[in-house]
Amino acid sequence: MTVICSSGPLLPPLNSNPSTRANVTENIAIEGRNLGFSVKTKQGKILPILKDCSLRIPSGQFWMLLGPNGCGKSTLLKILAGLLNPTNGTVFVKRPKSFVFQNPDHQVVMPTVEADVAFGLGKYNLTCEEVKFRVSKALGAVDMLDYLQRSTQTLSGGQKQRVAIAGALAEACKVLLLDELTTFLDEKDQVGVIKAVRSCLDNSGEVTALWVTHRLEELEYADGAVYMEDGRVVVHGDAASTMDFIKSRQSAYLKQINS
Ligand SMILES: Nc1ncnc2c1ncn2[C@@H]1O[C@H](COP(=O)(O)OP(=O)(O)OP(=O)(O)O)[C@@H](O)[C@H]1O
Numbered sequence: 001m002t003v004i005c006s007s008g009p010l011l012p013p014l015n016s017n018p019s020t021r022a023n024v025t026e027n028i029a030i031e032g033r034n035l036g037f038s039v040k041t042k043q044g045k046i047l048p049i050l051k052d053c054s055l056r057i058p059s060g061q062f063w064m065l066l067g068p069n070g071c072g073k074s075t076l077l078k079i080l081a082g083l084l085n086p087t088n089g090t091v092f093v094k095r096p097k098s099f100v101f102q103n104p105d106h107q108v109v110m111p112t113v114e115a116d117v118a119f120g121l122g123k124y125n126l127t128c129e130e131v132k133f134r135v136s137k138a139l140g141a142v143d144m145l146d147y148l149q150r151s152t153q154t155l156s157g158g159q160k161q162r163v164a165i166a167g168a169l170a171e172a173c174k175v176l177l178l179d180e181l182t183t184f185l186d187e188k189d190q191v192g193v194i195k196a197v198r199s200c201l202d203n204s205g206e207v208t209a210l211w212v213t214h215r216l217e218e219l220e221y222a223d224g225a226v227y228m229e230d231g232r233v234v235v236h237g238d239a240a241s242t243m244d245f246i247k248s249r250q251s252a253y254l255k256q257i258n259s
């Protein structure tokens, strides 16, 4: 179902009965309700960045978050990741959750692929065998198992992104929040990373991903999409209808500048 929303409530209200509420939440991996985020300028003015944003993403699905530069995508993703606190509204995101950044060079910190994927597991009390098992399984999920012993410095941008995703999967991450991973990648790496995420979700059945992108063609890999403009969620629904909506917006914009 696509909901196109210019004003008013975006999502149907959740049942207020707590027992039914729990059942609804069970199948939802990410939910933001009426989220607002404002900052104070140097002049002391309140600058609203997110305005009453709501979204709800079912477990096990691959959703995309799109919108023009500066519309608030990264801010919304950071709120969902818990890196920023909303000024208003409520957030629910299944745990463990992981935020993967845009720049591949900010993702990998250890000298080898194996050590990098194992890095986050240090905080759990796991045996060596369990760590090795998790690392291999996670690298297999992103088709990087052959690179286990490789120096991370020798990886391409797309391979680094896949290693970063493997790090999150090794920690049994339930939700992946991915901010414009393909921006710095060439076409082959872009497709490699997006296909790796898609197949992780298809194979696990319980990992959910929210992928911020500018590239309309990436929508073909998505189950659903959220489109934002000027700090608001404008469309929330299936990928095909969201694509149609964005294309109509783009052609209206082109007509406007041509006239
Ligand atoms: N701490 C801040 N102080 C002032 N303005 C901010 C702050 N954080 C974000 N903004 C502004 O909020 C708006 C939304 O920023 P955000 O980075 O979320 O956009 P975006 O949709 O991710 O853009 P892009 O597509 O370029 O990555 C921008 O105009 C940005 O300049």
Ligand SMILES: [Mg+2]
Binding pocket: 073, 074, 075, 180
């Ligand atoms: Mg951004």
